[in-house]
Amino acid sequence: MAKQPPKNALRFLRWFCREDYLEEIEGDLIELFEQEYERAPRRANWYFVRQVLWHFRPDFIRSFNRNPNLQGAMLRHNLLISWRGFMRHKSSFFINLTGLSTGLACVFLICLWVYDEIRIDKFLEHDEQIYQVLQTVDSPTGRETIEATPGPLAGALEDEIPEIQFAVSVIPATFNVGKGVIAVEDNRLKAAGQYASPDFFRVFPYPLLQGNSEELFTQKNHVVISEALAVNLFQNPENALGKTLDWQTESISGSCVVSGVFADLPATATDQFDLVLNYDWYLEYFPQENWANSSPRSFVRLQENVPADPLRSKVSAFLDSKIEDSNATLSLQRYSDRYLYNRYENGQVAGGRIEYVRLFLIIALFILVIACVNFMNLSTAKASTKVKEVGVKKVVGAGRGQLVLQYLSESMLVAFLSFLVALLLIVLFIPQFNKLTGKALQLGLAPGLLLGLLGITLLTGLLAGTYPAFFLSGHRAVAVLKGRVRASVGELWVRKGLILFQFAISTLLIVSVIVVYRQIDFIQSGTQLGYNRDHVIYFDVEQPGASFTDDLKRIPGVTSVGGGNLKAGKQLGGTNAIDWEGKSPDNQTFFSTFWLGYGLLETLDIQMVDGQPFSESFGSPDQVILNEEAVRQMGLKEPMNKRILVNGDERQIVGVVEDFHFESFYETVKPCVLLLAPLEYAPRLSLKIQAGLEQETIAQVRSVYEAYYPGLVFDFKFMDEDYQQLYISERRVAVLSRYFAALAIIISCLGLLGLAMFAADRRRKEIGIRKVLGASVFGVIKILTGDFTKVVALAIVVALPISYWLAANWLNRFHLHIDLEWWYFLLPAILVMTIAWLTIGLQTLRAARVDPVRCLKE
Amino acid sequence: MKPPSLGEFEELVLLTVAAQHDEAYGVSIKDALEEHLDKKINISAVHVALKRMKEKGLVESRFGGITNDRGGRRKKYYVITFMGKRALDRQYELRTSMYQKIPKITFG
Numbered sequence: 001m002a003k004q005p006p007k008n009a010l011r012f013l014r015w016f017c018r019e020d021y022l023e024e025i026e027g028d029l030i031e032l033f034e035q036e037y038e039r040a041p042r043r044a045n046w047y048f049v050r051q052v053l054w055h056f057r058p059d060f061i062r063s064f065n066r067n068p069n070l071q072g073a074m075l076r077h078n079l080l081i082s083w084r085g086f087m088r089h090k091s092s093f094f095i096n097l098t099g100l101s102t103g104l105a106c107v108f109l110i111c112l113w114v115y116d117e118i119r120i121d122k123f124l125e126h127d128e129q130i131y132q133v134l135q136t137v138d139s140p141t142g143r144e145t146i147e148a149t150p151g152p153l154a155g156a157l158e159d160e161i162p163e164i165q166f167a168v169s170v171i172p173a174t175f176n177v178g179k180g181v182i183a184v185e186d187n188r189l190k191a192a193g194q195y196a197s198p199d200f201f202r203v204f205p206y207p208l209l210q211g212n213s214e215e216l217f218t219q220k221n222h223v224v225i226s227e228a229l230a231v232n233l234f235q236n237p238e239n240a241l242g243k244t245l246d247w248q249t250e251s252i253s254g255s256c257v258v259s260g261v262f263a264d265l266p267a268t269a270t271d272q273f274d275l276v277l278n279y280d281w282y283l284e285y286f287p288q289e290n291w292a293n294s295s296p297r298s299f300v301r302l303q304e305n306v307p308a309d310p311l312r313s314k315v316s317a318f319l320d321s322k323i324e325d326s327n328a329t330l331s332l333q334r335y336s337d338r339y340l341y342n343r344y345e346n347g348q349v350a351g352g353r354i355e356y357v358r359l360f361l362i363i364a365l366f367i368l369v370i371a372c373v374n375f376m377n378l379s380t381a382k383a384s385t386k387v388k389e390v391g392v393k394k395v396v397g398a399g400r401g402q403l404v405l406q407y408l409s410e411s412m413l414v415a416f417l418s419f420l421v422a423l424l425l426i427v428l429f430i431p432q433f434n435k436l437t438g439k440a441l442q443l444g445l446a447p448g449l450l451l452g453l454l455g456i457t458l459l460t461g462l463l464a465g466t467y468p469a470f471f472l473s474g475h476r477a478v479a480v481l482k483g484r485v486r487a488s489v490g491e492l493w494v495r496k497g498l499i500l501f502q503f504a505i506s507t508l509l510i511v512s513v514i515v516v517y518r519q520i521d522f523i524q525s526g527t528q529l530g531y532n533r534d535h536v537i538y539f540d541v542e543q544p545g546a547s548f549t550d551d552l553k554r555i556p557g558v559t560s561v562g563g564g565n566l567k568a569g570k571q572l573g574g575t576n577a578i579d580w581e582g583k584s585p586d587n588q589t590f591f592s593t594f595w596l597g598y599g600l601l602e603t604l605d606i607q608m609v610d611g612q613p614f615s616e617s618f619g620s621p622d623q624v625i626l627n628e629e630a631v632r633q634m635g636l637k638e639p640m641n642k643r644i645l646v647n648g649d650e651r652q653i654v655g656v657v658e659d660f661h662f663e664s665f666y667e668t669v670k671p672c673v674l675l676l677a678p679l680e681y682a683p684r685l686s687l688k689i690q691a692g693l694e695q696e697t698i699a700q701v702r703s704v705y706e707a708y709y710p711g712l713v714f715d716f717k718f719m720d721e722d723y724q725q726l727y728i729s730e731r732r733v734a735v736l737s738r739y740f741a742a743l744a745i746i747i748s749c750l751g752l753l754g755l756a757m758f759a760a761d762r763r764r765k766e767i768g769i770r771k772v773l774g775a776s777v778f779g780v781i782k783i784l785t786g787d788f789t790k791v792v793a794l795a796i797v798v799a800l801p802i803s804y805w806l807a808a809n810w811l812n813r814f815h816l817h818i819d820l821e822w823w824y825f826l827l828p829a830i831l832v833m834t835i836a837w838l839t840i841g842l843q844t845l846r847a848a849r850v851d852p853v854r855c856l857k858e
Numbered sequence: 859m860k861p862p863s864l865g866e867f868e869e870l871v872l873l874t875v876a877a878q879h880d881e882a883y884g885v886s887i888k889d890a891l892e893e894h895l896d897k898k899i900n901i902s903a904v905h906v907a908l909k910r911m912k913e914k915g916l917v918e919s920r921f922g923g924i925t926n927d928r929g930g931r932r933k934k935y936y937v938i939t940f941m942g943k944r945a946l947d948r949q950y951e952l953r954t955s956m957y958q959k960i961p962k963i964t965f966g
Contacts, residue, residue: 005929021909023921027931028884028901034928035885054902059909 003041005033009049017055018062025055074402075409082410089382092754096378096414099750100460101421103371106743108426108453109433110364112441115449117357120268121336125205126301129165130335131308133157133298133315136347137590138327145344149298149330151288154197156322157298161314163306168197169296171282173273179540180249181713182275184233190713191229191274193247195282201262203301204335209237211260217278223247223256225275230261237261247277248711252285267440270339291322299335308332356733363740366505368456370744373498374751375418376464379411381495381758383472394477403473408465415461419454436735438728496791499755502748503795503832504802509741510828511803512810513734515820519811520734522818523727530660532605533723537698538686539716541709551704552687557697559688562600564677578673579645580634589633592670593646595677601625601657603688611640611655614676623676624651628659630671646673661816669815686719745832749839752788756840760784760847768852780848785840792836796829803828862914864945870895871907872946875917876938883922883933884908908936916942 010026017025029051037044086093124130133153136145151169158167173179173192182189198217201208201224209227216224223245225233230240240258247256256277265272279296288295302308312332319326331347342352390403426443434441443450541548552561578591601613614623624646631639642653659669689697698716705714724731760767767780804825811817864872874890875882884904891899911917922933938946 021905023931024884024934025905027928027933028905030929030931031885031927032888032901051901054900055905057902057906059906 003034003037003044005030005048006045009052013052013055016061018060021060025060029055074405078406078409079413081406082413085410086414091757092378092382093414095750095754096375097418097421099374099378099747100371100415100418100457101425102743103367103374103747104418104422104453104457105425105429106740107364107368107371108422108449109429109441110360110367110740111449111453112446113433113437113439114357114361114364115446116268116439116441117340117353120339121270123266123268124336126304127336128334129302129304129306130203131300131302131332132335132338133167133300134331134333134344135294136329136331136344143347145331145347146294147297148294149296150291150294150319150322151296152291152322153318153330154296154298154300157300157315157318161311161318163303163311163314164300165303166199166203167298167300168200168203169279169288169298170197170200171195171279171296172271179715180247180252181711182229182233183246183248183711184243187233188711188713189229189232190715192272193223193249193275193277194271194273195277195279197279200276201260203299206265207263209261209263210241213260216260217280218259219257220278220281220284221254221256222259223275223277224260224262225258226262226273227264229274230258234258247275252282254281291319300332308334353729356729359733360736363509363737366509367740367744367747370502370505370747370751372460372463373502374747374754375415375460376467377495377498377751378754378758379414379464380467381755383407383467385762387472387475388481390472390475391477391481395481400473404469407469407472408462411465412458412461415457415464419457422453422457436739437732495755496787499748499752499788499791500795500798502751503792503836504799506741506745506748507796507799507828507832508803508806509737509744510831511800511807511825513738513741514824514828515807515811515818516730516734516737518818518824519814520727520730523730523814523816530606530658533719535689535691535694536603536686536719537689537701537716538684538719539705539714540684541705548704548708549685551708552685552701555697555700555704557690557693557700559690560599560603561688562603562686563597564595564600564684564686577645577647580636581642581644582635589671591630591633592672594672594674596625596674597677597685600686601674603686606660607658609656609658611653613655614674620652621676622649622651623654625655625657625674626653627657627669627672627674629669630673631656633671646675651675745835749835752792752836753839753843756784756788756843759787760843764847764850764855767847767850768855771848771852772856777845777848781841781844784844784847785837788836788840789833792833796832800825800829862916862941862945864916864949865907867903868907868911868916869946869949871904872911872916872938872942875908875936876943876946880935880937882936887936911942912936914941915939916945 013026013029014022029048032051033044033048036047121127132147133149134145134147135149136143149169154167154169157164171194173194180191180193182191201213201216205213208224210230211224216222225240225245227237230237233245234240234243240261243258244255245258247254262276286295302311315330315332318330319328329347333341333349337349340352340354340357341349343350393403423443430441430443549561549563552558578589596614598614598616601608609628611625614625624644626634626639634644636642639653639656643650644653645651657674661669687701701716702714705712763784767784770780770783804820807820807824811820870891871887874887878886878890884901887908888899888901888904891904908917908919912919916939917936918939919934919936922935924930924932
């Protein structure tokens with residue numbers, strides 16, 4: 001047998017050559033090739049290719065546009081056929097549209113949220129040079145990473161490490177001293193102020209509208225205010241420069257001169273403040289020379305082009321040169337990373353909000369996949385009913401390309417319509433979504449995202465259309481018209497596999513939602529907290545004298561008043577300078593310390609295990625109360641009336657309280673000591689108010705407050721609201737995941753509904769025959785639902801162990817958590833099964849009750 | 859009726875078709891031309907000439923039978939038509955008559 005000419009060249013020739021010339025030219029070329037092969041076998045291939053290329057000229061090239069006038073007409077025809085198809089099968093069209101569009105809308109909202117999350121704090125110029133210095137403190141109960149750093153740290157860092165260009169100390173606006181009142185003549189405003197070292201605006205390049213970042217704080221009383229504040233107080237930013245305003249807080253008051261105005265902070269900034277005051281001024285009131293005390297936050301800006309990594313070891317050991325036997329190390333974290341990565345374990349970044357971001361991305365992916373799977377399942381299932389149409393078209397002379405085009409354009413059309421509906425849904429639901437997430441998202445926020453979503457939609461359409469397009473158009477017309485086309489077994493398996501996947505995911509989501517809800521409920525009910533926050537308000541006061549508290553107690557709605565810095569979920573400070581009888585010298589246990597006035601334990605309803613709450617009748621103010629954990633840590637057998645040294649002062653133990661959760665639920669209860677504070681040391685008052693009398697009582701408290709502190713604004717908070725705020729991200733996750741789980745199951749059921757309808761429709765004749773032969777309605781339903789039931793049941797079986805594992809993992813992150821109960825898994829299983837049955841059942845019931853004569857007559 | 863014009867290469871191909879009466883097809887024409895002209899001829903040029911002449915009605919074609927040669931492709935045989943023959947005749951007359959008008963010229 002002679003050698004064959006090169007295949008590709010031949011294929012090319014066949015592709016471009018006119019059909020009526022092809023055989024002659026091909027034959028001649030092959031003959032010449034064979035001749036050439038005899039003579040010079042190696043050159044023959046190349047010779048053939050050359051000859052083919054020589055023929056690539058207008059005389060021989062066929063017309064690719066068979067009939068130019070037909071193209072537009074065909075497109076219109078295809079659209080018309082598609083439209084008629086939609087109208088004829090309204091239900092499946094509607095199911096397809098709803099499923100895909102809700103899925104897309106949901107995915108888009110999630111993406112928008114994620115996009116907003118990752119953008120937070122990234123707006124600053126040279127953000128890769130701005131780092132926060134964090135402190136990790138070792139104690140026997142664990143390593144803890146905190147934001148507070150020693151007072152002199154910033155100055156020392158700037159002086160001693162050349163790679164650090166600027167370092168600043170900041171007392172954030174969230175501290176007590178940061179909340180105050182600004183007064184300009186009669187104009188009074190509440191504002192959030194932070195105290196910062198003079199170089200603050202060189203570390204954080206917030207854009208300045210007025211003033212020069214290098215000479216903002218030349219005087220102790222200089223202040224830089226926000227644009228909004230400037231407009232509010234002085235009509236416009238230009239006008240504000242050099243003006244004087246009065247700043248009043250409980251502890252720091254005085255008049256300040258405006259030396260600059262910064263542009264309003266974007267919503268994507270985590271630290272929000274209205275004015276920046278001079279840290280030097282703060283130091284006058286609260287000197288920070290002691291390396292052992294940590295209060296301000298420290299931020300540094302690295303020199304241009306200096307990488308942070310080599311610097312870390314230098315910074316880490318920095319404290320060793322300042323404090324003997326320091327049990328703390330320092331670390332650097334990029335400021336803009338702090339928002340997403342704010343959980344630390346063992347001094348290392350261990351996650352934080354980023355986990356929610358990832359979680360939601362995964363959910364988005366799942367929903368997208370479920371929606372797309374649905375769409376494809378339904379489209380491919382429906383396509384098999386179009387076999388006859390394909391046959392007729394082929395007989396009439398439609399080319400394969402035309403058929404492919406028709407099916408592709410049809411499914412792309414549905415996908416595109418879904419996209420439009422999705423956009424509509426997004427616009428409709430964005431306000432609600434914003435309310436749920438506490439964000440200000442807009443559709444136009446990320447045009448790239450929108451394009452990406454459109455791309456995904458069209459890709460889904462393409463994928464869904466590809467199967468019918470190529471599978472159906474590939475059949476021979478005769479076979480198709482004789483009805484010899486069967487869906488392949490593989491196809492059925494794929495379809496079942498996809499249903500299984502959908503329902504497994506739905507089950508997983510439902511279980512997760514139940515577990516998350518129970519846990520969040522558990523946290524928020526706070527029954528395990530050990531103290532009662534209900535009807536407790538608290539506010540900060542400057543030097544609350546006894547007469548003030550007495551006046552408060554006289555208000556009929558106030559049941560008790562207590563002073564002290566105990567606050568929900570916040571650990572404020574601590575010490576390891578506690579000595580007791582029998583303490584071993586190397587014991588470095590860290591005790592949280594709280595300063596309490598009389599009455600606070602009663603106000604918060606903290607239960608005593610032993611002894612009494614602080615009481616005036618006891619006489620000496622040197623009293624201390626321990627929690628049970630502290631007693632355990634100290635190893636005291638009979639703690640009552642023992643004397644211990646706290647920071648060098650001898651104090652007598654007058655009571656032991658139950659372990660109450662003063663920190664977040666993620667933490668174990670740490671040992672703590674409660675010290676009796678003179679009123680002026682505890683500038684926070686908590687009031688228990690009688691239920692039902694909140695409005696009147698608060699009004700009365702306000703008038704008492706204003707009588708004692710003229711000029712200050714009475715600013716109070718409900719302790720339980722404060723507590724809710726602590727777990728707000730968990731609650732948002734819980735609420736959002738509930739909606740997403742509902743969506744997932746709805747979309748899955750839509751798919752199942754479509755398939756059930758389709759299956760019932762395809763088996764009409766079979767049902768008719770069965771009924772004629774005596775099958776009951778129930779028997780028919782059993783046959784029709786059996787298949788789906790098995791798949792859904794299998795999905796549940798697959799999903800439950802996975803969800804158990806996930807739930808157990810998640811719960812383990814909380815120190816206090818609920819136990820997984822069997823019904824958390826049984827309920828979703830029953831729910832999913834029931835919904836699936838209802839979905840299929842209604843369809844099959846209709847199919848089973850059809851008069852057999854009618855469907856057999858067709 | 860005036861026969862259509864004839865290019866030089868077309869004329870040569872047409873001559874070959876006429877000479878190989880009823881046995882002329884692409885490759886045989888190419889071979890004959892290469893032999894006479896003593897130079898390489900590209901088969902595509904032959905095909906172009908044949909198609910154009912067929913459009914002008916100078917040649918007719920028919921398919922041969924299927925053989926095992928040529929990968930099973932049929933040959934397409936070309937025959938000269940009446941019009942083709944007339945075109946050749948006219949061309950020939952034109953040339954001879956003009957040639958005869960050349961006075962006796964001798965070189966050296």
